[in-house]
Amino acid sequence: MPLLDPGARRDYLEPAAVILAGVLAVVVFGLVMHARANSGGQPAEPEPTAAPTATADQIPIPLPSASLPPSTAPVDAISIERVPVAATVDLAAEGTIDWVHWGEQGRFSLERDADGEFAILEGTPTAPRVRHTASPQRFAWSGGEPMAATSGVTSGINTCGTGNGFTVTAPAGTGRNVLTVYVGAISARGDLRIELSTGGEPVTDVLENREPAMTTVAYVISYRASGTGKISVKWITGATFDDKCGGVSLQAATLS
Incomplete structure (x- = not known):
């Protein structure tokens, strides 16, 4: 081949x-x-990747659970402050709703705000009832009746004997008001009691003066009621230290 x-x-x-x-x-x-x-070998598989760690600013912050708002329903509340009386009190400037002064024209006279619509009232008088001009401070006003204006008077009314005194009332409602009552004591202990007709706890205080010269204070009463009613302020002679006529006095009141 x-x-x-x-x-x-x-x-x-x-x-x-x-x-x-x-x-x-x-x-x-x-x-x-x-x-x-x-x-027994198997093809290598890729190792799982670790989950990223959240930083502090990435951690979600739990929000508070929704809750009902607090109740805004008014309650029967009274607070008082006992303060010295100014040398001259301008009743018309202070009493934006009403004001009253007692005793300038007689023991049963009331000089009051002509536009006050009788918001401040006095309860049934108790005997004896005496006009005085012994107040260490003066009370002035304008826009009044039956006495239109004065630059300042020292008058008021007082009573004698344990258990006798005065009651002053004013309207109360769900708004806050301030009633300021100017009172005094002559050789006596004055017992104060304040209460709302709509409920709540009464508020009390004591002013004692064993001297024959009048001691005066202003009770600034801030209050709010749970409904329509009135506030009552009783200023009573709790004890007398003078057999002749130790007792409590009432000069003026304002409402704002």
């Missing part, structure tokens, strides 16, 4: 070499996979 020339042999050997190389690659891959299966 004649031998192939070199060019013909190359034409046969090159395709054979390519085919052999492909077969060897397939065999090697099969051997590698077989070895991994026998050793």
